Amino acid sequence: MKKVSLEDKTKVLDVYIKRPHCIEHPEVLRAIKSDVLKASNGKVKKGSEAPSPLYNTCMGLYRQFLKDQGLPLKLDGKKARDYKEALTNLISFMKSLAKSNGNSDSDENIKRLFEKLFSSWEQLEDFHKKQIQLPQIYRNIEEIITQIKNGNSTTTKVRDSYKAGVLRDLQSESDA
Structure with missing residues (x-):
């Protein structure tokens, strides 16, 4: 073995x-x-590696996203570690997503995916729009991507179709 x-x-x-x-x-x-x-008695140091240029780029995009929302980003202690872990995981997720869709997982492509994510934020349901902390984004990334791809969520479509049905029923009753 x-x-x-x-x-x-x-x-x-x-x-x-x-x-x-x-x-x-x-x-x-x-x-x-x-x-x-x-x-391991310290043979492998946890978190000893410096952040990659891609990590720094994506964190910059996230900071700009928050700034555009009028929100500051203050990181210290546990929050900083949680954000670092969430962003690292988001980058890994985006790379896996790119590969599974037959696209490149190059730094430039991942940067474009993050730009698309943050520029499409207004397409999300109100619940997800409010989930702007990196750990929250990571936990909800699959639903967020689905909403961005589909434009509207299923629940919004159901609500709209339900409203249209009720409106039709009311109109047909008033015509009778």
């Missing part, structure tokens, strides 16, 4: 942690990763 390196173990855990919709308890995997890192 091949010996698996500590780095490989943490990479596998990271892959599953970044897919919270696929696992029931991502916090358990985070705890396992923490234990693995502690057991």
